[in-house]
Amino acid sequence: MKLFLHTKIILGLSAIFVVQLGNQKIVLPEGCSTQTKSVAQTGSLKESFKDDFLIGTALNADQIQENDPRAAALIQQQFNAITPENIMKAEIIHPGWDKYDFDMADKIVAYGKKYNIKVNGHTLIWHSQLPAYARNIKSIDSFKTFFAGHINTVAGRYSGKIFSWDVVNEALNEDGTMRKSIFLEHLGDNFVTEAFRLAAAASPHTELYYNDYNNEQPAKRAGCIVLIKKIKAAGVRIDGVGIQGHWHIGKIPLKEIEESILQYSALGLKVMFTELDIEVLPRNFSGADVNQRMKEDASLNPYVKGLPDSVQQQLANDYAALFDLFLKHKDKITRITFWGVDDGQSWLNGWPVRGRTNHPLLFDRNFQPKPAFYKVVEAKKNFDATKKGF
Ligand code: G3I
Secondary structure, eight states: OOOOEEEEEEEETEEEEEEEEEEEEEETTTTSSSOOOOHHHHOHHHTTTTTTTTEEEEOOOHHHOOHHHHHHHHHHHOOOOEESSSTTHHHHHOOOBBBBOHHHHHHHHHHHHHTTTEEEEEEEEEEEOOOOOOOOOOOOOHHHHHHHHHHHHHHHHTTTTTTTTEEEEOBOTTTTTTTOOHHHHHHHHTTTHHHHHHHHHOOOTTEEEESSSSTSSSHHHHHHHHHHHHHHHHHHHHOOOEEEOOOEETTEEEEEEHHHHHHHHHHOOOOEEEEEEOOSOOOSSSOOOTOOOOOOOOOOOOOOOTTOHHHHHHHHHHHHHHHHHHHHHTTTEEEEEEOOSTTOOOGGGSSSSTTTOOOOOSSTSOOOOOOOHHHHHHHHHHHHHHTEEE
């Protein structure tokens, strides 16, 4: 594949470089452009941030089984933490009242062991992707048996084998109150504390987290802090809080994110960004509620042929600004997980509109690094340079 350093274009104050990689033109922001370094030369994400925080990704069933060698190579090269995108959720791992299917979950645990990559279990208690039999349980006693049995069996099986669990996922409304769910209905608002109590007993050496989206926003953050304090007041262990980080290009809430890092870590908790992606397509609401949908419309799918340079720039700058903030608070943050390896895998190709071509991650559909990748690694170099007073 021939590499031609095309032109240096001066745009206002900053300069960008256009390089030709085979038939692909790549625009590299200033600073990344001195020469189009290969990933190996630039340094991988996990290597670059090894003294700061874990760099993770969400794996789907194909990737866990290493069906695509390109994905397999990139995962091992870039990431030192993995989260199962779907295969540890109740509808898949506990499909019948007393029927469990540990096949894929055992495989991701084996994958983690084989490549020395930390596994974060996702997720023990969530109102979505619950098996039908569980959603239809009428008696409270039966539901309590399901609830306790599920946590004891699943968390018990992987005790000492995985690094951490998202014990409860998305139990709050945007205003910080408890989300209406079958858990709240049958068990009352103490179900979150009970879930952590059961998980701590079933898996004493596994880190336990509460995970949600938009819990960097003031009202939801306040509700999340009330929830965390309630768990702690009950003398029950909780080790960290996950901010999913499903954000939108050009609208990254940096101020609220920083305030959240400070407020959650002030509770003695580890802070993680657990499902990071930056939406580049039009969407008229924030968050990650999979039940929300938008009507299909060609105007909502403008980048089928690829991302325009200006949008690549914005995406790269948004990710760089996030990592500048993460590095500033690296003493409080233990992990940054991207919700997918490459743009082709992203759930955002199918939500909230099916069949779109989205570009929310650092690697494109050919597993090639995008300008955002170089900007993220560069953020680390700048951080270290500043530390050394250069
Ligand atoms: O496995 C079935 C397949 O058999 C069937 O042919 C296909 C057609 O519908 O569906 C497949 O199941 C899909 C599953 O992903 C596996 O690909 C479900 O329809 C689809 O709804 C499910 O989407 C997942 C979504 O959670 C469900 O809520 C996304 O992959 C996953 O990225 C997303 O992840 C959530 C986090 O767990 C929690 N936070 C928000 C985040 C984004 O919604």
